[in-house]
Amino acid sequence: MSEPIFDVAHLGHVEVYTDRFEESLDFFTRVYGLKLSGQEGGSAYLRAWDDYEFHSLKLTRHSTTGVGHIAYRVSSPEALARRVKAIEASDYKVIGWTEGDLGHGKSFRFEDPFGHVFELYWETRRYAPDEADRPALKNMASRFHAQGASPRRLDHLNLLAADVTAFRDFMVTCLGSRVTEQIRLDNGRLGGCWFTVNNKTYDLACTEEHGGGHGRFHHVTYATDQREDILRAADIFLENGVHIETGPHKHAIQGTFFLYVWEPAGNRVELANAGARLILAPDWQTVTWTETDRKKGQAWGLKTIDTFHTHGTPPVRKD
Known part of the structure; x- marks a missing residue:
């Protein structure tokens, strides 16, 4: 076994594109229950109530939907230098350094073989609650606000790729990720991989693209404290006309209790x-x-619905 690499600390934030910005922002704040930390240009910076950083979701006005970039925070400035050196020595596409944005300092960007943009950063902006948002317990990032579904923190995301093995090699090489669980299809291909850079079961999953797209986004997930939070969220989504795709139920892989919905622009969002x-x-x-x-279905026998394998963002243009 090769020596584990712990240069990357955790998933920091995900940028999601929307072509229905106002409706998506209303969903993520009023219904889903994230808090708005700030806005700049065409982007809104959002966080769950116990995310320690300024933002964990960057919602960006765009001509289409999908994922803009995926950001991981490293464990030190020295770790950032080591990762940059390893990525520059690889065959993967390097975009280079950015000056950062409202939530963090300079970052190093690069691409996986399918066009998903990743960035690594160290310097971050911690969320500083004002008096109205200051928690009673000083070890919490902010006060529990009970708005909408009110997830606690960013948990993971799922990307789509035509070749999951190639994506696995990218994650191992560039981020030092470990594969905790995987799907091996009868034809020998990898159908999915679940990755972690720390002691969480996973912070990113990649599953095989079945919709004919390229570099697409499957979903982003925020975590709740308990299953009952998800059952309550299902009623909140129902009352607000949100499309519930599947769940609540329990995954066989990783064992998470889940609920999937589509936000107004069509991006898939999970509570888990x-x-x-x-x-x-x-x-x-x-x-x-x-x-x-996998043909047995989810943990308690619920069969995975067809759209879960074919729906991703941006949508595939049909001639």
């Missing part, structure tokens, strides 16, 4: 409760699921 499951074993062996395993 990951429980207390952590990957503490330094020599964790990847759990492999077969095609037969």
